[in-house]
Amino acid sequence: MRKRHVLAATLAAAAVPLGLAFPAQSHGYISTPPSRAALCAAGTVTGCGDIQWEPQSVEGPKGFPSGGPSDGTICAGGNSRFAQLDAPRGGNWPSTKVTAGQKLTFTWKFTARHATTSFRYFLTKAGYNATQPVTRANLDLTPFLTVPYNGAQPPTTLSHSATLPTGRTGHQVVVAVWEIADTGNAFYSCTDLTF
Incomplete structure (x- = not known):
């Protein structure tokens, strides 16, 4: 009897660190071009x-953009645990070099596949100051790409190609929004580009 209790206690003690070592397997982010989270x-x-x-x-x-996270917390989805994603880092987030008007492919990596309403991609306006947090005032609130998904679940990885808007120079930020169909939430992914 004592051996069983010791064995059970040992297994329970081992399970706690293992459970903490593996984060919750949920949701998704843009892996390429690398988002801030990536x-x-x-x-x-x-x-x-x-x-x-x-x-x-x-x-x-x-x-x-009519709802969702408040200005200055958009890249973290309004989640204070991930506030580092909103910090402009002096305009020094690593960025992917692009040209206005070029086609760029955004690849999402999913760890949980949710019923999806759409994917929408927004870009900061011409003259955006990369030393400031992303706000609605410095975003073009008309998406440059919208991909309807009609409640379907995405595969484990999914890519969308878009023609980047013209009229941009310097450091810009793409805010991608993966809107879930059957919850009140969406996932936010910010990617830095240099035109």
Whole structure:
């Protein structure tokens, strides 16, 4: 009897660290071009807090841009646990070099497949100051790409190609919103580009 209790206690004690070692397997993020969450998860950017272990968890209220996260908290989906994603870092987030008018493919990596309403992609306006947090005032609130998904679940990875808007120079930010069909939430992914 005592051996069974010792064995059970040992197994329970071992299970706790294992459970903590594996973050909740949920949701998704843009892996290429690397989003801020992907850069943190890869260790390319440090000082990211919890997002380095949970790049897929940037979940916040849906309804963007009329609803959703408040200004200055958009890249973190309004989630204070991931506030490092909103910090402009002096305009020094690593960025992908692009040309206005070029076709660019955004690839999402999913760890949980949710019924999906749509994917929408927004870009900061000409003259955006990359040393400031992303707000609605410095975003073009008309998406440059909308992909309806009609309640279907995406596969494990999914790519969307878009022609980047013209009239942009310098450091810009793409805010991608994956809107879930059967909850009140969406997932937010910010990707830095240099035109």
